[in-house]
Amino acid sequence: MEGIKKGTTIQSLEIGMSIVDLIAKQGKPLKFSDIQDLTKITKSNLYKYLNTLTQLEILYRDKDSGAYVLGSKLIEYGMIAADQENAVERIAPYLQEINEKSLNTVLYSVWTQNGPMIVREFKTNQGQGYNIGAQIGTFLPLLSATGKVFATFMDEHIIREWKEKELKQASPEKAKHLDEEYKSIREKEISFAREPLVSSVSSVSFPVFDYKKDVLGAVTIVGFSELIPHHEEEELSKYLINISKEISRTFGYK
Structure with a gap:
């Protein structure tokens, strides 16, 4: 930052x-x-x-x-902040399960004024999987799988400034391709990014919704490209789509 x-x-x-x-x-x-x-x-x-x-x-x-x-307004803000923390704790067992299933690093990110920020990380036990370093507090870019999730489902007026800033760093070709990706992500509720930041490292992400279909956060698997799915028909993608619905149901999403 x-x-x-x-x-x-x-x-x-x-x-x-x-x-x-x-x-x-x-x-x-x-x-x-x-x-x-x-x-x-x-x-x-x-x-x-x-x-x-x-x-x-x-x-x-x-x-x-x-x-x-x-005053009461600070109490209200505190309760909102506590609810966000409770949300992280509520989905922690799911993140652990995804970590064990994929044998790759699993991240949970929430929206901030500066873009999606990592607030929780799960790694496999040393020697049993493939861990990619990701620091809590890191802001993720638009071209990441996580960034695409928030760009697709967050209210436009909330993310407009962030998107405009991020798009300045992307080529016109990538920007055009993003519009096509948003349509697919909105329909299938899963996002893919092939080596957006580091060579040989890719990611896949899905949103967590509440009962109003507002985005609470995004769950992301990041790892070496050959181990991360790149389309929704792969076995791990199907598993993620199913568990994403299960997680969102715990927050009242239907």
Whole structure:
């Protein structure tokens, strides 16, 4: 991930979040005077920050004591984040099964503002399979099997900027071919990428849907090209298509 350049951030937002962080770390309700003593922010500016954060429900101000605590919006965000973590844990046994079946590295990726990011990895025991290194936290490109899954099923307005950036690095021929691939991926719900990043290394991926058919993430097998299927009629592909439906059913997808 690229470092953030100096002068490209909003200082007032940083100050606002520092107030939230302060209240969170104190572990107890703080009155206006407490916050002012700890932050040294002028009273007039601090009123504005606290009023704004309270209006956004990021903070809550008790009417009787006047003390501030974390608000309902942060609780909501926390629950969403926890649900994402629970989703990873829920499908972990399936990822382990796929790993044992394929004898190749299995990845689980979720969408972020910077594109698909690896959040879980399963490898075979040393000497029993073919492991390809993949670091958790790595962002995967559009031309990868994972990238194609998200490009196919995510809402266009969410991924537009990412796609435009990625397509600038692809040849017109590859970009044209992608449009054809999206149609096939949407129909068959499986994606293939032959050596998109490294010579001799290929990948196959499928989406994980929830009950609204929103994409929760993508499961990907990556390995040496001769061991990774390249079309849906291969035995391993058929297995992946079946287990993908089973995984999505656990989240209410029909």
